[in-house]
Amino acid sequence: MSKVFVIGHKSPDTDSIAAAVSYSYLKRQLGVDAVAARAGEPNKETKFALDYFKVEAPVLLESTARKNPDDEKTKLILVDHNESKQCVDGAKDAEVLELIDHHRLGDFETENPIFILIRPVGCVNTVIYGLYKANGVKPSKEVAGMMLSAIISDTVLFRSPTTTDEDKAAVKELAEIAGVDYEAYGMEMLKAGADISDYPAEKLAHNDTKEFEAGGKVFSCGQISVMDLEPIEAKRADIMKVLEETKAEKQYEASYLMVTNILTEDTYLWFTSGAEAAAEEAFGKKAEDRCVYLPKVMSRKKQVAPFLLKVYGK
Amino acid sequence: MSKVFVIGHKSPDTDSIAAAVSYSYLKRQLGVDAVAARAGEPNKETKFALDYFKVEAPVLLESTARKNPDDEKTKLILVDHNESKQCVDGAKDAEVLELIDHHRLGDFETENPIFILIRPVGCVNTVIYGLYKANGVKPSKEVAGMMLSAIISDTVLFRSPTTTDEDKAAVKELAEIAGVDYEAYGMEMLKAGADISDYPAEKLAHNDTKEFEAGGKVFSCGQISVMDLEPIEAKRADIMKVLEETKAEKQYEASYLMVTNILTEDTYLWFTSGAEAAAEEAFGKKAEDRCVYLPKVMSRKKQVAPFLLKVYGK
CATH class of the missing domain: 3.10.310.20 (DHHA2 domain)
Incomplete structure (x- = not known):
């Protein structure tokens, strides 16, 4: 099968970038030629996490629109979003193979049945961590670091009302794998994201x-x-x-x-x-x-x- | 929590009725006050299966529309469908808590994130059987019988191109639990469904x-x-x-x-x-x-x- 891009929403946050990294990693362990992608620039918080865990940023997809109707469609797995307004440009011209999310179901429709998993938890990386477990796969140290960064980001270190017990448990387990003190690291990461001093x-x-x-x-x-x-x-x-x-x-x-x-x-x-x-x-x-x-x-x-x-x- | 109705599509087929039976059974094992419901009359094939396995037909919900805006919304779990045109009357006035399906994603939208699982397999009871396994729950003999009936019905005893290996494996395992020869039983059930002699x-x-x-x-x-x-x-x-x-x-x-x-x-x-x-x-x-x-x-x-x-x- 040809390459599949795992991609989050436009104006990506740490969860969207980390989900592209973590879900593509899982899919590769399962034999799929999956590549982490992004629909925009990582923000400061995300850059802090990528730097900290020495993970390369996903590849930038500007658009998935085809130049010719005969061209093969770009294959996508959507993570952390499902509303068409939030998709990478040209997503209507792509073939969506899977959707993993933790948001309300918006206007997304498919022509054929595909794998869709949406769960009401604080972070899509918590959903993805569940899929690691279901498939008996363990994330690498670096990937675990990105996953816990995403959960800390989305739940604001468990302060957000969207936080579930499963989000907390996932962070604790992932911190073991990544070898970090998640509370100290989390505050550092949030602080990096909250620094707007040099933003226009x-x-x-x-x-x-x-x-x-x-x-x-x-x-x-x-x-x-x-x-x-x-x-x-x-x-x-x-x-x-x-x-x-x-x-x-x-x-x-x-x-x-x-x-x-x-x-x-x-x-x-x-x-x-x-x-x-x-x-x-x-x-x-x-x-x-x-x-x-x-x-x-x-x-x-x-x-x-x-x-x-x-x-x-x- | 108040009662939750598990319900399939209008003009229910064996899969919709069996999914209401099997998913409500699973939810009850998990502590939810779930009731199997239906949005129409069971067909001949479904009646054959219900009779064979001595399972009561789900309760009929004519409509879930509220009489007064102050009335509590009916709580639904949708199985085997997601297009609003196929929902029980008044579904827009109900609160949908979960959606388990194996069809293309249609026009269904939610206000908040809910649990949604759609998988491209031949029958939604195959998806539900996966959830039994994930939760470490075993269906009763009767429920297993309804589940295998649904998979045989939707895949026309594995003849439909929608059939996956997982559908076949599920039928084999469920047949062990139900104690039936699924091929002989399946042909009998399909025959019962195909008998249109007395239908106007x-x-x-x-x-x-x-x-x-x-x-x-x-x-x-x-x-x-x-x-x-x-x-x-x-x-x-x-x-x-x-x-x-x-x-x-x-x-x-x-x-x-x-x-x-x-x-x-x-x-x-x-x-x-x-x-x-x-x-x-x-x-x-x-x-x-x-x-x-x-x-x-x-x-x-x-x-x-x-x-x-x-x-x-x-």
């Missing part, structure tokens, strides 16, 4: 941004994890300007940015002009200065996206 | 009918397995009349009926007026007298639906 407003405005569609309307929602609000507040005017420009350019209904403080475990949800009513309705909160304050909210998947989708889907 | 045209026209949607168009496709063409040919005029009436009433783009001979392993695909062009394009065959002959075709899922969906989806 463009980068911050688009950080870990995902597109969502409901009721024919498309909105975007990015997320930035910080350990201190001041540095990002200082850049707020510039970030909001970029958000407004992108919204206009991409004809979004609205653009949101979750500014999540991982120490105080709360989120300031920034949004573009005109989204006051939707944001207030979604969270039952008064908006102020294009922002809704959401205490105890850290998870886009569980605590933000479903409520916005419900409002826009009306 | 209405029943035959709607046998195991599923609705499909592509490009905003809805069409239906039923399937009847026979071991002899003569009895059904004798009723053809009446059956076609019912098909035309249902098509008009439900505003289908077209209605199809696969008349599949499980001994000669081929299908006569009957269709309503106006569908010649679509049927000819889908299968690259000349239609004659509102029928396309499809040698070596037995599987709606693999050999018929994808081609019709492609034509209507244009």
Whole structure:
């Protein structure tokens, strides 16, 4: 069989990059010619993890669109996403062989039956670790390191309400294999990701941004994890300007940015002009200065996206 | 937790009924208050299996629509289907907790992440048997009997091209538990299902009918397995009349009926007026007298639906 690319979502986070690494590794152990791929640049946190465990970044796929209709379709395994808006460009022109995820099921459809496994756990690497066990395969030290990095990232070191006991157990087992103190390493990694000091407003405005569609309307929602609000507040005017420009350019209904403080475990949800009513309705909160304050909210998947989708889907 | 209904598709076949029985049994072993349910009358083949293994038919759910918006939502686990057109009435008003299937992924979406497992095997009971093993649970003799009945039904005793090695292995293991000679039992069960002698045209026209949607168009496709063409040919005029009436009433783009001979392993695909062009394009065959002959075709899922969906989806 020809090469299969394992790929996560656009604006990849640590989970998407690590899942490409870990699931392609598993598939290779099972005899599949699988290659880790990515649909964008790794962020600072991910780079920290890749450097720490000396793992090469997955190969960049710019697009999987075919030049000629006679060309063979690119074979993909999707990890950590299933909404078409979040797929690598040209994914509609590719052949999707498998889907492994931990998000809500979106608009993904297939022509034929394929292997699909979605589980409501904190991180897709927890799902993948389950598949390692089911297949009796042990990840290498490096791969285990990437997997635990992903689980720590997605669960914010077990602080996110999406965290399950299985996520915690997986991190503990993977830390044994990787030979790290996961708490010390995790804080270091999160700190690396939260360092926005040298990021321009463009980068911050688009950080870990995902597109969502409901009721024919498309909105975007990015997320930035910080350990201190001041540095990002200082850049707020510039970030909001970029958000407004992108919204206009991409004809979004609205653009949101979750500014999540991982120490105080709360989120300031920034949004573009005109989204006051939707944001207030979604969270039952008064908006102020294009922002809704959401205490105890850290998870886009569980605590933000479903409520916005419900409002826009009306 | 309140009661959860495990339910298959409308116009249930043996796989849908058996999956409701087998997956609810597994969930009960795992401590969930799960109840086997059905969205329609069991067919003759299924009744034969239920009688043979002395298993009660699942409870009938007419609709899961709520009377008042304040009423608690009915909790469902969907087995053997995922397209909204095939769900029990009012499914949009229910809370779907899990989805276990072996079909293409259709238009199903969820608000939150749930457990979804779809595997490209011949029968959803093969997927469910895998979950029994993963959980270290053994089905009862009766449940094993229903599971092997489903796999034999969906794979037409391993004749369908959808059959995988895992389906065969599952039947062999389940036959040990159920204490039956699966080949002799299987032929008897298929024969019971293929006996259409006392079926009125209405029943035959709607046998195991599923609705499909592509490009905003809805069409239906039923399937009847026979071991002899003569009895059904004798009723053809009446059956076609019912098909035309249902098509008009439900505003289908077209209605199809696969008349599949499980001994000669081929299908006569009957269709309503106006569908010649679509049927000819889908299968690259000349239609004659509102029928396309499809040698070596037995599987709606693999050999018929994808081609019709492609034509209507244009």
